[in-house]
Amino acid sequence: xxxxxxxxxxxxxxxxxxxxxxxxxxxxxxxxxxxxxxxxxxxxxxxxxxxxxxxxxxxxxxxxxxxxxxxxxxxxxxxxxxxxxxxxxxxxxxxxxxxxxxxxxxxxxxxxxxxxxxxxxxxxxxxxxxxxxxxxxxxxxxxxxxxxxxxxxxxxxxxxxxxxxxxxxxxxxxxxxxxxxxxxxxxxxxxxxxxxxxxxxxxxxxxxxxxxxxxxxxxxxxxxxxxxxxxxxxxxxxxxxxxxxxxxxxxxxxxxxxxxxxxxxxxxxxxxxxxxxxxxxxxxxxxxxxxxxxxxxxxxxxxxxxxxxxxxxxxxxxxxxxxxxxxxxxxxxxxxxxxxxxxxxxxxxxxxxxxxxxxxxxxxxxxxxxxxxxxxxxxxxxxxxxxxxxxxxx
Numbered sequence: 478x479x480x481x482x483x484x485x486x487x488x489x490x491x492x493x494x495x496x497x498x499x500x501x502x503x504x505x506x507x508x509x510x511x512x513x514x515x516x517x518x519x520x521x522x523x524x525x526x527x528x529x530x531x532x533x534x535x536x537x538x539x540x541x542x543x544x545x546x547x548x549x550x551x552x553x554x555x556x557x558x559x560x561x562x563x564x565x566x567x568x569x570x571x572x573x574x575x576x577x578x579x580x581x582x583x584x585x586x587x588x589x590x591x592x593x594x595x596x597x598x599x600x601x602x603x604x605x606x607x608x609x610x611x612x613x614x615x616x617x618x619x620x621x622x623x624x625x626x627x628x629x630x631x632x633x634x635x636x637x638x639x640x641x642x643x644x645x646x647x648x649x650x651x652x653x654x655x656x657x658x659x660x661x662x663x664x665x666x667x668x669x670x671x672x673x674x675x676x677x678x679x680x681x682x683x684x685x686x687x688x689x690x691x692x693x694x695x696x697x698x699x700x701x702x703x704x705x706x707x708x709x710x711x712x713x714x715x716x717x718x719x720x721x722x723x724x725x726x727x728x729x730x731x732x733x734x735x736x737x738x739x740x741x742x743x744x745x746x747x748x749x750x751x752x753x754x755x756x757x758x759x760x761x762x763x764x765x766x767x768x769x770x771x772x773x774x775x776x777x778x779x780x781x782x783x784x785x786x787x788x789x790x791x792x793x794x795x796x797x798x799x800x801x802x803x804x805x806x807x808x809x810x811x812x813x814x815x816x817x818x819x820x821x822x823x824x825x826x827x828x829x830x831x832x833x834x835x836x837x838x839x840x841x842x843x844x845x846x847x848x849x850x851x852x853x854x855x856x857x858x859x860x861x862x863x864x865x866x867x868x869x870x871x
Contacts, residue, residue, distance in 0.1 A: 524754070524761070532757035535590050539563040543597060546758055548612055551633045552626070557608040558634070559585065559758055562597030568648055568671060568857040569638050570596040570849075573603075573631060575653025575677070577782075578774035580607035580767065583756035584749060588842050595854055597642070601634055603627060603658075608763050610770035622777040624785075628661040635662065635669050645862065648853060650674040653808055653835065660787060667795035671856045672824070676800045677835045678813040681786040685809040686716040686726075689733050692806040696736035705732045721783055723775065730807075738806030741834040749839055788816060796824035798852050800845070802833035826852050 537544040542563040548555035559582050570592070574581040582600040592598050602609040605622050631649075638647055648671050651659025656675045663673035679685070690709065697705035709715075709732055712725055735744050753764060799817050801810045817827050828848045833840040857863050 527755055528757040531586055531755060535586055535757070537561060537563055537593070541565055542593075548609075549634075549637055551604075551630050551637070554604065554618060555609070555612045556604065556630065556634070557582070557602040557612065559600040560597065561589070561599075562593045564594075565597060565642065566863065567596050568854065568863060569599060569642060569644055570648045570650060570853075571599045571601065571634060571638060573601065573649065573651040573655030573659050574606070575655050576603075576606065576771065576774065577654045577778050578603070578606040578610070578767070578770040579654075581652065582607060583753040583759040583764065583767075584839075586755075586757060587749075587752050588838055588845075591842075591846050592849065595850060596648070599634075599638060601631075604630055605774040606770045607759070607767055610773070611763055611766040615769070615773055619773060619777065622774050624657060624661070624778065624781050628658050628665070631658045631662050632666060632669075635666070639669065646671045646857075646860070648672055648674065648857070650676060651678075652676040652838070653679065654782075657782075657785060660790070663793060663795055663797065664790065667793065670795045671860060671862075672796035672798055672853060673793070674798045674800065674853055675813070676838065677802065677805055677808045678799050678817070679785065679787075679808050680812040680816045681788055682782050682784075683716055683721075683786075685812055686721065686729070688809045688811065689738055689806040690715045690729055692738055693729065693732040693736055697732060700736075705735070708732060716783075720780060723779065733806055737804060737834055739834055740836050740840060741802070741804040741832060746836075749836065791816070791819045791821060793820060793822040793825075795822065796856055797822045798825070799827045800830065800837055800848065801827060802830045802835055802837045802840070804834040807835035824856070828852060 543560055543565055545560040546557070547560070548557050550556075572581060572585075580600075580602050582602055585598075585600050589598055589600075604618060604627055605615075635647060635649065638644065646669055649659050649662055651657070651674070653676070656678045659673055659675060660678075663670060690712070694706070694709045697709060708728055712729055715725065715729060730739075733739065734746060737743060739746060740748075753759065753767075756764075797817075797820060799813060801813050801817075803810060805813075814827060817825070830837040830841050830844060838845045854863075
């Protein structure tokens with residue numbers, strides 16, 4: 478939970494040139510002993526050319542499929558949805574992104590395509606986020622950035638999808654901050670959901686922050702990292718009893734991320750945030766809006782999030798599945814597992830990702846898909862809402 482900063486645009490040609498040079502090596506002619514070899518040409522590509530290539534590669538051509546990127550009026554403002562799938566007979570999976578205001582839409586091209594064989598996948602840029610942020614006057618939506626309002630938005634998105642695609646129920650998957658909204662929808666409207674899937678489930682924000690801090694400081698001490706130790710010691714007590722200053726969160730997150738609490742065994746998030754730059758779904762302006770939306774949203778949601786605690790909310794009237802990274806300290810995996818052990822639901826399942834932290838859909842994408850097919854999609858199959866010839870999972 479909490480935002481990822483946008484990294485500067487990288488030299489896109491470097492990415493493509495590596496492939497071009499490797500591909501041409503087998504056809505190179507030996508250089509003459511008397512003539513110096515000519516320097517290989519290095520083609521460059523614009524961002525527009527690269528995003529066009531990416532978009533063409535993931536284009537949905539099935540006559541039963543859908544590929545929409547549209548604004549929809551939700552509670553009075555345009556909010557962007559990406560709707561993609563290869564067969565509209567499949568169940569709908571609404572993905573509620575984290576942050577707050579950290580969209581998954583610009584990264585979806587890197588992991589989502591296999592899901593689209595089995596679900597109609599909907600990425601939603603929330604109020605104050607990315608493409609949705611850019612579509613409204615920030616001053617007019619600033620006062621509406623509350624958990625209650627955004628839960629209502631989530632519910633309206635669910636209702637829009639049900640009505641448009643004539644579905645009785647859909648799946649809702651929340652990631653990180655998105656689990657705050659997803660859990661609320663599951664509690665308030667279980668009749669609308671096949672199941673709720675929590676990925677990096679938020680339970681108690683202050684306790685999770687404390688556990689993440691302990692992990693980072695313990696890791697820094699084990700490595701004898703003087704700068705990290707000094708930075709983290711300067712935050713004590715963390716998070717403390719009062720409001721958490723944004724700059725304190727940023728400093729703590731710097732070292733938690735460095736020691737793999739966000740992505741296991743990686744020092745930073747650039748492997749994913751750099752991929753935003755190649756998104757076929759986001760313009761340069763949309764990318765610039767990510768940081769602006771994060772600043773606007775966090776300043777208004779942070780006070781409410783500091784007191785967020787669902788430790789006693791354990792009764793669900795719809796199935797619930799939790800995907801938990803064994804090394805997740807961005808949102809405590811320990812708290813999520815402990816809470817889930819007390820949850821009562823018609824069906825529940827906890828899935829551990831042993832080689833992941835908080836970004837398991839990126840860290841273990843194959844296993845993530847496997848459990849979407851073995852633990853999630855069969856719920857719709859059992860409900861009889863998937864056509865027989867599409868029942869690929871028994």
